[in-house]
Every structure is written in structure tokens, then in C-alpha cells.
Amino acid sequence: MVENRGNENFCPDLIEILNGVPHGIALVDQDLRIIMMNRFLEALTGYSGEEVRGIYCDHVLRTGFGRNVQVFRQSLDSGVACSIEGDILGLNREKIPMRFTATPVVERTGGRQALVLVLEDIADCQKTGGKKEAGTAKGLLGHSPKMQEIFELLPVLAHTDSSVLITGETGTGKDILAEAVHLASRRSKYPFIKVNCGALPESLLESELFGHVRGAFTGAHADKHGMFQLAQGGTIFLTEIGDLPLPLQVKLLTVLDDREFFPLGSQKKVRVDVRLITGTHRDLKQLVEVGRFREDLFFRLNVLRVHLPPLRERDGDVRLLIDYFLQMFAASFKKNVKKLSSRALRLLGGYRYPGNVRELRNIIEYGVNICRGEVIDIEHLPPYVLADAGTPPRTAAEAVAPGSPLSGGPDEELPDNAVSWSSIEKRKILTALMQTGGSRTGAAKALGWGRTTLWRKMREYDLG
Amino acid sequence: MKILATLQNNDIAPRFDLATEILIASIVRGKISGEPRTVLLPGPGSDALCSLIIKEEVSLVICGGIEESHFQYLVWKKIEVIDRVIGPAPRAIELAIAKQLRPGGIVRTESTRSARL
Numbered sequence: 001m002v003e004n005r006g007n008e009n010f011c012p013d014l015i016e017i018l019n020g021v022p023h024g025i026a027l028v029d030q031d032l033r034i035i036m037m038n039r040f041l042e043a044l045t046g047y048s049g050e051e052v053r054g055i056y057c058d059h060v061l062r063t064g065f066g067r068n069v070q071v072f073r074q075s076l077d078s079g080v081a082c083s084i085e086g087d088i089l090g091l092n093r094e095k096i097p098m099r100f101t102a103t104p105v106v107e108r109t110g111g112r113q114a115l116v117l118v119l120e121d122i123a124d125c126q127k128t129g130g131k132k133e134a135g136t137a138k139g140l141l142g143h144s145p146k147m148q149e150i151f152e153l154l155p156v157l158a159h160t161d162s163s164v165l166i167t168g169e170t171g172t173g174k175d176i177l178a179e180a181v182h183l184a185s186r187r188s189k190y191p192f193i194k195v196n197c198g199a200l201p202e203s204l205l206e207s208e209l210f211g212h213v214r215g216a217f218t219g220a221h222a223d224k225h226g227m228f229q230l231a232q233g234g235t236i237f238l239t240e241i242g243d244l245p246l247p248l249q250v251k252l253l254t255v256l257d258d259r260e261f262f263p264l265g266s267q268k269k270v271r272v273d274v275r276l277i278t279g280t281h282r283d284l285k286q287l288v289e290v291g292r293f294r295e296d297l298f299f300r301l302n303v304l305r306v307h308l309p310p311l312r313e314r315d316g317d318v319r320l321l322i323d324y325f326l327q328m329f330a331a332s333f334k335k336n337v338k339k340l341s342s343r344a345l346r347l348l349g350g351y352r353y354p355g356n357v358r359e360l361r362n363i364i365e366y367g368v369n370i371c372r373g374e375v376i377d378i379e380h381l382p383p384y385v386l387a388d389a390g391t392p393p394r395t396a397a398e399a400v401a402p403g404s405p406l407s408g409g410p411d412e413e414l415p416d417n418a419v420s421w422s423s424i425e426k427r428k429i430l431t432a433l434m435q436t437g438g439s440r441t442g443a444a445k446a447l448g449w450g451r452t453t454l455w456r457k458m459r460e461y462d463l464g
Numbered sequence: 465m466k467i468l469a470t471l472q473n474n475d476i477a478p479r480f481d482l483a484t485e486i487l488i489a490s491i492v493r494g495k496i497s498g499e500p501r502t503v504l505l506p507g508p509g510s511d512a513l514c515s516l517i518i519k520e521e522v523s524l525v526i527c528g529g530i531e532e533s534h535f536q537y538l539v540w541k542k543i544e545v546i547d548r549v550i551g552p553a554p555r556a557i558e559l560a561i562a563k564q565l566r567p568g569g570i571v572r573t574e575s576t577r578s579a580r581l
Contacts, residue, residue, distance in 0.1 A: 046548060046568050055570070059478045059550045062529035089479060089529030093547070 015049070024098075024119035027105075028057045030076060035114060044119070046091035057117065062089040063100070075102045076115055080271050081233055083189065085122065097122050099189070120189075140176055141324055144314040148453055150177070150306065157304055158184035163256065165241075165301045166279040168308030171358030174279035175239060177308060182235040187275055190234030193227045198243030206248055207264050210255075216265025226263060228255065228272050235275045241301065242282030242293065249294045256300050276301070311353045311360060318349060321357060325364035326376075337368050341377040351385055426461045429454070433463075465491045465523040467560060469553040470513075471502065476549045476556055476571075480530035481510040487553050488520060491561060500554070510534045517543060526556050526565065 015036055018025045024041035028034055034057050037049040045052075045060055052060045064086050065072075075082045081103040090096050101118040140151070157164055158181050166174045175194060182192040200208055203217075211226030227236055238244070244252065255261045260271040278301050287293035311318065322340060330337045340348070344367075353359050363385060367376040378386060428447065436442030444454040457463075469476055470483035477483035484507065489500035505513065514534055517525060524544045538545050549556055551571025559565040 051570055055550060062478045064482060093530060093532035093535055095531060
């Protein structure tokens with residue numbers, strides 16, 4: 001590594017750094033009076049930082065909060081950053097929706113406390129609010145009734161801070177759903193931290209989750225923040241929660257109840273504002289019965305429960321996912337693979353997918369890698385899929401079942417001119433709308449979908 | 465003539481639409497006549513405040529931030545508006561009478577000066 005030691009002493013003025021940030025930033029004292037503000041905020045308010053120094057920030061920013069901005073004061077008192085949405089009246093007498101993020105800071109020498117206020121213009125976000133919501137489900141695909149229920153539940157899960165427990169077999173997309181909930185929530189600007197509770201031994205996991213101070217144990221050479229602290233303001237996703245050791249279950253319960261904890265070896269409590277989402281492929285109720293999971297923690301986690309269905313129960317989704325992964329890997333590997341042969345489609349339609357979507361993804365990735373032509377045939381599929389071919393096709397997961405509204409006949413291949421499944425689907429929606437004279441109810445009925453599904457898809461394809 | 469200032473404690477309220485208190489001063493021959501009147505409004509709201517301003521036959525409004533539509537409405541009603549003013553309302557009224565108050569003006573008193581860091 002080539003080091004440039006000439007940069008070591010480079011230390012520009014703080015205000016110069018803040019001037020480079022395209023958001024309004026103000027530093028305010030304990031009484032919420034302005035200490036300094038950056039150029040962006042000067043332009044927004046029409047005052048220079050120097051002339052408003054010492055003036056209450058609500059007078060300068062013209063926020064709708066009033067002088068006693070409780071949330072900012074709480075942030076100063078607790079030392080925990082917070083975020084709140086509101087508006088300001090700008091220089092042009094225009095009301096601008098803003099997200100205010102307040103982060104307490106303490107002066108290194110002197111110990112004086114202050115608050116950094118970051119004002120982020122969210123006018124565009126609000127205008128495109130609907131589109132943003134559609135995008136948050138990115139990565140979650142499916143139009144089976146069971147997946148539709150999940151999609152309809154997603155905004156409900158996002159608009160609350162309650163704990164969510166996501167259950168489902170391995171490979172069903174628990175992580176993706178957790179992230180989608182986070183991205184659709186008001187915490188989306190903050191970190192989404194994922195911790196696998198089954199991946200680390202108990203001692204390491206405690207340090208990983210709650211952090212430690214220097215000297216807490218052999219090898220703890222420096223203070224280390226835990227994942228709960230790193231996720232401050234955001235969401236922590238504890239996957240494989242069923243594997244969490246019992247002693248840590250007690251500590252997690254305390255964190256959930258009190259929102260504070262002691263890092264390993266520390267005598268100082270740390271307060272956190274984090275939303276918890278947990279995931280597991282295990283039956284927690286059964287673990288409670290055999291004494292491997294605390295019942296009180298189970299009830300605490302099981303506030304909002306979502307069960308992700310296995311792929312074999314998602315009617316018609318296999319074909320959609322095949323197309324999606326085919327497009328993705330072909331583009332990623334710069335291969336000219338365009339479709340799967342009817343034989344390969346039939347084989348994949350009858351496969352049981354114990355590894356669910358993850359397994360299907362791996363199968364398609366394998367096929368795209370192995371295939372040298374344009375069509376993936378059965379010889380391009382992993383041998384274990386072929387070995388399973390003798391097994392009779394599952395019933396519920398007749399993903400490419402003949403007659404299904406979203407699949408072709410058994411021998412039908414994807415049309416040569418098909419750019420993607422989404423383009424086919426878009427065309428189907430347009431056709432249905434044209435046939436029903438623009439009636440959404442009629443079109444939804446013709447497509448065999450609910451009105452909500454049609455509405456969501458129209459938004460997804462910008463047909464609104 | 466009458467001057468109206470939006471109030472928050474003793475200062476000009478930062479927002480016209482959120483002001484719940486106003487100070488009305490009658491000016492006779494360039495001086496404040498009598499004691500300025502403080503009026504507690506039933507609640508915040510730009511429309512109600514504009515109506516009150518018209519009803520009271522106010523000639524000059526001193527306020528903090530005001531939305532463009534309400535600013536234009538008052539101007540159309542031939543009412544002068546000095547907005548984005550920060551500082552104590554009584555002093556702002558004095559400066560306005562002396563024609564020394566401008567939009568965006570920061571009115572400082574000795575106490576506010578000493579409060580500066």
C-alpha cells in the first residue's frame with residue numbers, strides 16, 4: 001500500500017467540511033442556540049451563520065416545532081441521536097418538508113455538550129412516496145396468493161416499531177423481507193444490521209451484539225461498539241434467533257424492555273433506539289416447550305409474525321423466479337442465454353426445492369454458467385436435480401402447471417422475442433385494460449388477480 | 465395606523481402560521497399611543513390571522529416566516545409586511561416606526577447580545 005504521509009496533518013476548518021455537505025447543518029448549544037451553520041443552511045434561511053450566532057435555532061430555521069423541541073432536548077439529555085420529520089419556511093417563503101436529524105456531541109476538552117442538526121430536504125421523497133414504497137419490495141418476487149398477503153402486510157410492518165418475527169424454511173427470503181421492512185420504514189436512513197445468532201459461540205456473540213470495553217477479556221485491546229450500538233436509530237435483524245444461547249436470551253429481553261444494556265465489562269449503561277426484527281427456520285414454540293427458548297422472550301418477539309411460504313407452496317412463482325434469475329445471471333456473466341428448454345422447465349416445475357428460492361437461484365446460476373448456447377437444457381442443470389427427476393411432481397407447487405394464468409402449456413417455451421417476464425406481464429396488463437375499456441376491476445378479474453395486485457403491478461410498471 | 469407583530473413570549477414568533485399571540489400597537493404621529501395590546505388567538509392559523517389583520521385595519525405586519533400566498537394576500541390588501549424578523553417584538557415595532565426595520569432583520573437588545581457565545 002502506498003501511503004501519503006503528507007496528508008497526516010491535513011486538518012481543514014470544520015465549517016469548510018460542513019460547507020461541502022449538500023444538506024443544511026447547524027451546531028446548536030444546550031439551550032438550542034445556534035453556534036454555527038453551514039453555507040447550505042445559510043442559503044436556506046437567508047441568514048449568515050455569524051449574524052445568528054447565539055439565537056434560538058427555531059427562530060432561525062423557522063421550524064414548526066416551537067422553542068421547546070422536546071425531541072431535541074431528549075436527544076441532548078439521553079445522548080442518543082434522533083430523527084424527526086417536519087418543515088421549515090425557507091427564504092422564498094416556501095414551506096419545505098425536512099427530516100431533522102439531531103446528534104449530540106460532547107466537546108473533547110471542556111466537556112460542553114452540543115447538538116448537530118442535519119436538515120434534509122424530503123420534498124422529493126414525499127412526492128415520490130408511492131414509488132419508493134414499490135421499490136422497497138425489490139428482491140421479493142412473487143404473485144402467488146401467499147406472497148400477495150406478504151406484500152400487503154409489508155406497509156403495515158413498516159409503519160410500526162413493534163418487533164417482527166419472520167419464520168420460514170431456509171432460503172425463503174427472511175433476510176430480504178427484513179431489509180424490505182427496514183427500507184420501507186422511517187428508520188431507512190439509518191443502518192440495517194444483520195447478525196446471525198447461530199454463527200458465533202456464546203462469548204463472541206455477546207461481544208458482537210452488545211460490544212465490550214477495553215480489558216473486558218483477554219484480547220479486548222480496545223473498546224468495541226456492539227451491533228446494537230451500530231444500528232442506532234435503525235433496525236437490527238437477528239437471524240437464526242432460535243440458536244441464541246439462553247444466557248443471551250435474558251440480556252436480549254432486558255434490552256427489549258429497557259432499551260439499554262451494559263456492554264461487556266462496562267459499568268456504564270448504553271441507551272439504544274433500535275427496532276428489532278428476528279428470523280428463524282425453527283419452531284420457536286416447540287423450543288419453548290423443550291426449554292431451549294425462553295417463553296417470555298418468545299412472547300416479546302412474537303408481536304408481529306410473518307411466515308414466508310416455502311417455494312413448493314407458492315403457486316406459479318417458480319416460472320417467474322426462473323425468468324428473473326435467468327435475466328440476472330445472463331446479464332451478470334455476460335452470457336447469451338435466453339431461455340430454458342421445455343424439458344428443463346418441466347423438470348424444474350416438478351422439483352421439490354428443499355432449499356427454496358436460494359436453491360432455485362443456485363440452479364439457474366449453475367445452468368447459465370454451464371450452458372454455452374442460448375437455451376438451457378436439462379444437461380445444463382445440476383446433476384442432483386436430474387437425480388430427483390424420478391420423484392413425482394409436487395402438487396401445490398405446480399409452478400408451470402398447464403392452464404395456470406401465469407404459465408404456458410407444458411411444451412411452451414418462453415417466446416423468442418420475450419425480453420423479460422416483466423415485459424410479458426406488462427403487456428398482459430395493458431391488453432386486459434384495453435379489453436375492459438380501462439376498467440381496473442374488470443382487468444384484475446380477467447387476469448385472475450385482486451384489485452390490489454393489479455394496482456401494485458401497475459405502479460411497478462409505471463402504468464398508473 | 466396600527467402595527468401588528470406576531471408573538472412568541474416577548475419575541476417575534478418564528479412562524480406566522482403557528483403564532484398564537486399577537487401584539488397590536490397604535491401609532492399616532494410617529495409614536496406608540498397608549499399601551500400596546502396583546503391578543504391571545506384561539507389557535508394558530510394563517511387564514512384566521514389574516515382576517516384579524518384586515519378586521520383590525522392593521523397597516524404594517526411584523527412577523528417571522530410567512531408563506532408566499534399569505535404574504536401576497538396581505539400585500540394585495542395594501543398591508544405592508546416585514547417578514548423574517550428575529551428579536552423582541554417591542555423593539556422591532558420601535559425600529560419599524562423609525563423606518564429602520566428591514567425584512568430578515570435581526571433585532572438585538574443588550575440581553576440578546578450578551579447571550580451570544
